[in-house]
Amino acid sequence: MKPRHTAIAAVVLALSSAPALAQYVFQGTIPITPSDLNVQPGKVFSSYDISFFDPTTRLDYVADRSNASVDIFSAITNTMVGRIGGTAANNFFTGQTATTSTSGPDGVVVVPGSQVWAGNGNSTLLSFSLPSNAQLFPPIATGPVTANRVDELAYDPNSRQIIAANNAATPSPFLTLVNATTGAINRTITFNGTGGTPNATNGIEQPAYDSFTNKFYVSVPQVNGAGPGGVAQLDINGNVTHFFDFSILGLGAGGACGPTGLAAGAGGNLIVGCGDGGSSVILHAADGVNGSIKVITQVGGEDQVWYDPTTKRYFLSARNNPGGQCWVSLTQQRKPFYKTSPQHRAIIPWQSIPCQAKSSSPLARWQATTFVLTGASEFSLPFPNPKVTPCYSPASE
Numbered sequence: 001m002k003p004r005h006t007a008i009a010a011v012v013l014a015l016s017s018a019p020a021l022a023q024y025v026f027q028g029t030i031p032i033t034p035s036d037l038n039v040q041p042g043k044v045f046s047s048y049d050i051s052f053f054d055p056t057t058r059l060d061y062v063a064d065r066s067n068a069s070v071d072i073f074s075a076i077t078n079t080m081v082g083r084i085g086g087t088a089a090n091n092f093f094t095g096q097t098a099t100t101s102t103s104g105p106d107g108v109v110v111v112p113g114s115q116v117w118a119g120n121g122n123s124t125l126l127s128f129s130l131p132s133n134a135q136l137f138p139p140i141a142t143g144p145v146t147a148n149r150v151d152e153l154a155y156d157p158n159s160r161q162i163i164a165a166n167n168a169a170t171p172s173p174f175l176t177l178v179n180a181t182t183g184a185i186n187r188t189i190t191f192n193g194t195g196g197t198p199n200a201t202n203g204i205e206q207p208a209y210d211s212f213t214n215k216f217y218v219s220v221p222q223v224n225g226a227g228p229g230g231v232a233q234l235d236i237n238g239n240v241t242h243f244f245d246f247s248i249l250g251l252g253a254g255g256a257c258g259p260t261g262l263a264a265g266a267g268g269n270l271i272v273g274c275g276d277g278g279s280s281v282i283l284h285a286a287d288g289v290n291g292s293i294k295v296i297t298q299v300g301g302e303d304q305v306w307y308d309p310t311t312k313r314y315f316l317s318a319r320n321n322p323g324g325q326c327w328v329s330l331t332q333q334r335k336p337f338y339k340t341s342p343q344h345r346a347i348i349p350w351q352s353i354p355c356q357a358k359s360s361s362p363l364a365r366w367q368a369t370t371f372v373l374t375g376a377s378e379f380s381l382p383f384p385n386p387k388v389t390p391c392y393s394p395a396s397e
Contacts, residue, residue: 030073031080032045032064032080033080034067035067035069035083037067037069037086037087038095045066045067047103048063049065049105049107049108050108050153050304052108052110053075053110054110054112057112057113057130057131058074058076059072059074059081060073061084061116063107063118063119064083064086065103065105065106067083067085067086067095068085068093068094068095068096068105069083069084069086070084070108070128072133084116092120092135093105094121095121097121101149102121102122102149104119105119105120105126106119106149107150107153108153109154109155111155115127115129115130115136115180116133117153117155117162117164118153119151119152119164121148121149122145123141123143123145123147123150123169124139124141124142125142125153125162125176126140127183138183140185142164142174142188143166146170147166147169147174148166148169149167150164150165151164151165151167151205152167152207153165153207154206154207156209156236157211158211158214161180161236163175163176163177163178163207163209163216164176165204165218168203172192172199173191174188174190174191175188175189175204175207175218176188176189177189186238187238189238189240191204191232193224196240197240198230198232199224200220200221200223201224201225202222204218204220204221205218205219205259205262205275206218206260208262208264208270209264210270211264212267212286213268213285213286213288215236215241217233217234217262217264217285218232218234219260219261219262219272219273220232221257221259221260221276223243223245227245227255228246228251228255228256228257228258228276228277229246229257229258229259230243230244230259231243231246231283231285232244233288241288242288242291244283244285244291244293246259250293251293255277256278257274257275257277257281258275259272259273259281260273260274260302261273261303261304261317262305263305263307264307266312268285268286268287269283269286270282270285271283271307271316273303273316273317274300275302277300277301278297278299278301278322279300280295280300280302280316281293281295281296282294282330296330298328299318299321300318300322301319301320301321302318302321303317313329313330315329316329
């Protein structure tokens, strides 16, 4: 049977040429072809997780659970150009299961031009060579199968290490440091309140590497069963050197954040997506000791966030935003923007996402991922509902 394109894979928008009054214009949709391993009714594309863009090749890699594959999209042609997995001969991933804790692929990270790494639902980390997409190392078990999925990932180009989060492991979540050259596990760091780690009682989320501080960071949604959570800082050997506790830095013990997405910007600043509540946070972590935060109250409920060093903008996918699902772009000013609220500007109206035309109802299945197509001044939103009409609005600061 001839393959059918059954769902929208991405909605692509392009940045206008006037940066002072930035606006994004709808460019089109990219269809996705069902894989041989897609067992969903109608072979729909309905479950996915993280994506990662390689600026050297301008290819984006999307964790597609429905098709048990990492799908590859070109920012040059705005087309799907390849797939890792998804066939009986290349049955690498657990695919879409009854729960995200055992589904895979999940987190994805690219070593530019040379490797793709993806977390799987059975507590394994998979690696592939570029551009062949051939498997690089045998599956790396970060824990027993009962530790569930390897979720978010990050890469440090200096120490050539992958850091991987088992967010749904019980009784405590943990990070794994892996040598990207040999595939060997360097260290496991369990977030149970010992060895300088916070007691992460609601999992851990996105790790990030910041070249300015030469440190790893990881979002911690909750500590000791309560509070707004925070961000842990680790050195390249996996030692927790500081915990930025949001209850102390300004949100208070009763505040809401539940950090999820995390991305390093410039100058030791990180954008933190808050899974709980109606806010987002910019963390200034450059001093590595006290830190400071700026709370952005206009938007919250994010999962993946991204920083584009070309346009110096943060991008947030706020799927659980109290005011309605949206994506938002924030400018990074030359001045220390984390101190002055007028310098935080949501430049995209909430209606600028793909949405049900003339409808105020929530988007039923819009999920986590947003990714910036760096250099093309574009970004894309994976979007699983083929019945949705893309819509957009001009935006100004």
